[in-house]
Amino acid sequence: MLPAVLKLCCGITYPHLRSMAGLQRAALVAFGQEFAHWQSRGQIALPAWSPLRWTEKAEPVKQRTSALADEDVLYLRQGEAALSEALKIVESKDGWKLEMAEKNGDVIYSKVLTGNRKVFRLEAELNASTEELQDILFFRVEEMHEWNPSIRRIKVLKHMGRNTVVTHEVSAETAGNLIGQRDFLSVRHSSKIGSRVYLGGAATRLESLPPQPGFVRAEDGPTCIILEPFEDRPDRSRFIWLLNMDVKGWLPQSLVNKALPRAQADFTKHLRRRLSAQNSENHRF
Numbered sequence: 001m002l003p004a005v006l007k008l009c010c011g012i013t014y015p016h017l018r019s020m021a022g023l024q025r026a027a028l029v030a031f032g033q034e035f036a037h038w039q040s041r042g043q044i045a046l047p048a049w050s051p052l053r054w055t056e057k058a059e060p061v062k063q064r065t066s067a068l069a070d071e072d073v074l075y076l077r078q079g080e081a082a083l084s085e086a087l088k089i090v091e092s093k094d095g096w097k098l099e100m101a102e103k104n105g106d107v108i109y110s111k112v113l114t115g116n117r118k119v120f121r122l123e124a125e126l127n128a129s130t131e132e133l134q135d136i137l138f139f140r141v142e143e144m145h146e147w148n149p150s151i152r153r154i155k156v157l158k159h160m161g162r163n164t165v166v167t168h169e170v171s172a173e174t175a176g177n178l179i180g181q182r183d184f185l186s187v188r189h190s191s192k193i194g195s196r197v198y199l200g201g202a203a204t205r206l207e208s209l210p211p212q213p214g215f216v217r218a219e220d221g222p223t224c225i226i227l228e229p230f231e232d233r234p235d236r237s238r239f240i241w242l243l244n245m246d247v248k249g250w251l252p253q254s255l256v257n258k259a260l261p262r263a264q265a266d267f268t269k270h271l272r273r274r275l276s277a278q279n280s281e282n283h284r285f
């Protein structure tokens with residue numbers, strides 16, 4: 001009698017159960033386990049089509065965590081791919097032309113890639129070890145607005161281990177004045193190979209943060225920074241930065257191509273100020 005009643009109940013509830021979610025489903029799973037318990041003691045035989053047999057299969061939590069892990073792997077791969085693509089560009093030998101040379105020795109070269117995108121390569125020498133620079137530029141990226149007025153805020157939205165992150169970056173209204181404020185969603189990856197530290201990045205997507213109304217979402221990358229210590233002076237580093245940015249919006253290319261190397265030079269100026277502030281603090285204590 002009991003199995004017959006159960007069969008009937010299952011038949012009636014089947015269509016509703018399919019559309020059930022969350023707590024209701026969890027409750028059902030609990031009932032199911034109870035029934036399965038009875039069943040294992042030979043008290044009830046569940047029909048093959050019974051949704052109460054879903055207990056083994058209906059593991060939404062498990063499914064969700066494995067989906068998350070897949071997503072993380074995707075971001076990790078994107079980060080690594082961005083770095084290797086950017087390295088190919090920055091290490092390419094030909095096509096570079098001198099864009100600007102500052103009095104302090106900093107130089108910026110530019111190159112036009114296929115598709116007419118102009119990229120910029122800044123080379124500078126900085127008074128800091130590669131570890132210090134990696135700390136300031138990567139591990140403490142959320143503090144960047146404190147020393148760089150071109151940046152309004154940077155938020156790390158996702159961590160995939162210590163060396164890969166998804167970040168949301170908002171430039172200040174005043175950054176590259178001619179271009180206007182932008183926001184970026186990027187995957188950023190850092191790795192140390194030999195004595196060099198590499199930082200790579202590229203635009204990515206995150207379901208929870210689609211382009212915001214009122215903001216022009218620009219795309220940074222594939223881009224990279226190479227930090228290399230001087231052999232005789234490990235407290236000094238060579239800094240090479242590939243800026244490869246699509247600022248989006250309707251702007252004359254000539255204006256963008258002027259603003260980008262300017263933004264790069266400004267960034268380096270503020271980074272130097274940040275470093276000398278840190279150095280004078282170290283001397284004080």
Ligand SMILES: CC(C)CCC[C@@H](C)[C@H]1CC[C@H]2[C@@H]3CC=C4C[C@@H](O)CC[C@]4(C)[C@H]3CC[C@]12C
Binds near residue numbers: 150
């Ligand atoms: C010209 C206008 C549109 C933009 C001006 C601001 C530019 C220069 C800002 C906006 C976001 C900034 C980036 C935000 C995050 C990182 C990751 C870090 O590990 C290295 C620096 C780097 C790559 C910044 C470089 C400078 C940057 C690209």
